[in-house]
Amino acid sequence: MDLNAVDVAFTEAAVGAGVTIVLMLSSLYLTSRWEATPKHSSFIPLLVVSITGAVLVYATLDAPLHGDPAAAVHQHVGPRYIEQGPVEVGMPNMVTAVLASYRGFDTFGETFVIFTAGLGVLLLLGIPTPHRPRPELNTIEEEVVLKVVVKLLIPLILLYALYVQFHGDFGAGGGFQAGVIFATGLILYDLAFGEIEARKVIPARWLPRLAALGVLIYGGVGVFSLLKNKPFLDYSVLANDPVHGQHLGVLLVELGVGITVFSVILLIFYILAGRRRQS
């Protein structure tokens, strides 16, 4: 907490704990477990890395000190966001205000990148049909404690994700975190109860459509403000009062982000975890 980046810490915790490990493990399962002994000498890479590192350390000697309020980063738009953000956008969490309102274009782009990444994985690997695990291999079937604990945890995870989604303008959180946490809940369900059960909750073929729906909500808000003769993603047209409009716009946009992130993460999980090993 020394760096005061609550939203980032939150995101990293959700992504790191919930998603990255599962993705890495399933890819390792689908490729080879052992690596070949390296043939090249590591001398040249080490030399390149040492020189680059030395140059970078030399460059930091001119950098502003950690926490220096006079650093160039804090000079231009930063203070404006801090001073005017809560007034203009009307929400205490400045990170959400900057994310969804001031830098709405940027976030739209990021959402689109996530959507495209989901489509890329889908095109590369395709959605595998779930298969029934062979009973003699399925040791998780007997894990009663695990299943009971998972059943207790999942409603809490999903509820928490919704809280993070809709409370993002007041406290730490927002669509990105909520999407990841919601997906984590379903990933947990899939891991404990198997693919067939998980696909009954959300069929895999819904997910690309849901991902597109999220981007559509986000873009739709932008187009709506265009139709009202205002710039793209100008939320003040959404209500009579500009601040109220901002609030509504941020909520809608975060909802779009949340839906896209959730469905892309879950789609990637379905694809990677459901794929059978080919040898």
Add this chain to the structure above:
Amino acid sequence: MIEIPGLYNYWVVVFLMMAGFYVVISQGNLVKKLVGLSLFQTSVFIFYISMGKISGGAAPILVEGITTYSNPLPHVLILTAIVVGVATTAVGLALVIRIYEAYGTVEEDEIQKQDLVDDASIEDPASTSSGEKDK
């Protein structure tokens, strides 16, 4: 608490970044390369967040009576980048899985060797009979 020197965070960033860079350029295993790339990416995240810090500032959520806040802009950039990062890593992993299914290996050297054999068999089909490893 002992005061850490002002440039300490940057040096940690440089160290992590170079560790990731080393893994990317020295390892032949494609999965390891992706792990190195993620490490590199994480170092950039730490760099941005360190830049956003203002000493004595609070987390950028408006609270009565607090006037100094850390810069919210780097936080915004990085929190989206984390989620984008995991999505793009997944694309990389998907590519690696396809490569493994096509070549039977994720080692760069062996893939290139197989490609050379394949190229040779296209140019002169009679000379090689072992190059039948195409998908």
